[in-house]
Amino acid sequence: MSDQPKIELRNVSKAFGSNHVLRDVSFSVTPGESMTVIGGSGSGKSVMLKCILGLMDVDGGQIFVDGADVCAMKQADRDDVRTKFGMLFQGGALFDSLPVWRNVTFALTSGRYRNSGEMRKVALDNLERVGLGEEVLELRPSELSGGMQKRVALARAIAPRPEIIFFDEPTTGLDPIRTDVINRLILELVRDLGITALTITHDMGSVEKISDRVAMLYDGRIIWSGPVGDLRRSGDVHVDQFVMGHADGPIA
């Protein structure tokens, strides 16, 4: 495994007006690692992912992908770097106007109608990986249940075989069995395909199942990070309260 981190954040800060969402956030993810960031709702986890993807500009600090400072890049170069990423959005973010197969193959066709027969096969291959079949190929996202939408979104994220995948609350809204299917898939992607994964989630069961390392974001800062095995003996009262799910504690 290379010593160079796949992703590295150095003192990244981001504010919306007087609301400082990220304050000097620093951490790194090594190639092939599954890192999970936990933290309360509104703690800035999704903003952090969007900053790494270049969907939002940072106010300060640096973000490195494969050693290259993406914040200092021109837009065209940043677009090239973005091809390394796949992302599963919290709500799925499927395109309402397109059938499932075109959603799944969108990155491969850049949204154009081409090689329909071949693209249907590619879509089906990826859908089967997330436990869906041919019957959903022609359906619209509005005709799917919430859980199925999530799985289609996951199939769409992995279809272009990215080097890095971000999972934004991948198991929210899924039943325990489907949650396990998604967790296993994330593990499979990381271990079998060597994909680097960065997940943000509240689901502690998923955290302990899919993560190599965990970091906790609180008050805009990474207050703890370490191997997942150390999560329950972190010695940090904020982490303990969050992991145990206690209403009483320093986190309001």
Next chain:
Amino acid sequence: MSNTAAPNPVILFFAAIGRPVIAAFAAIGHVTLFALHTIRKALTPPWYPLRLFEQMFQIGWASLPVVALTAIFTGAALAQQIYTGGSRFNAQSTVPAIVVIAMVRELGPVLVGLMVAGRVSSAMAAEIGTMRVTEQIDAMVTLRTDPYRYLIAPRLFASVITLPILVCIANVIGIFGGYLLSIYKLGFNPANYLTMTADILEFDDIMMSLVKAAVFGFFIALSGCYAGLTTRGGAAGVGRATTNAVVGAFILILLSNLIVTLTAFG
């Protein structure tokens, strides 16, 4: 005891005026940059011709019924108004000439522009705004597709291409509305009416109509796409974007109509 001085009412008055003025200039700047950015992106591949045709169908074909109804009723009402007004100084015979000039130069483009703005700007803002708040736009970027090329440019160009076609159709239907009323109610001779219409209509009138239509088409799509892409705040935000798109398009159409008219005849 607090030593904070009471706000000066004069300052407060100018601040109350200044804030919206500054906001208006900022908005003009943002919309201008948005338009230039879209045009710059649209000039380089990848292009989406199928998306362009889809949008031309949505904007053009789907707007035809409302445009046709607006034109025929307006043309007929215009003929009656000119006849009644003209009778005060024995100028009833000017009905064909004034109907054709008014329809082609002014009413055709403006009414079509306003009707299409109400139908299309709002739909664009609602669709793109919903995509924005449900993170579909962000998803598109992560899926290696530029939203400006995929969503905005086809709408902008489709609107600029389609509006002149719609206005041509509306002009013909509007003139036909005036013709029908003049023949069957006001007692005009059909052959004379058509001859007068053809004699008075000049190439410049048609060009002005088409130029106005293209400009209005640009502003209709620009207003709808800008409002949609800058939507914030869930369903309420989409509602605000829709309203802003229509109001913005109406103002831009009426303002640009005046500017084009003054530029041509001022």
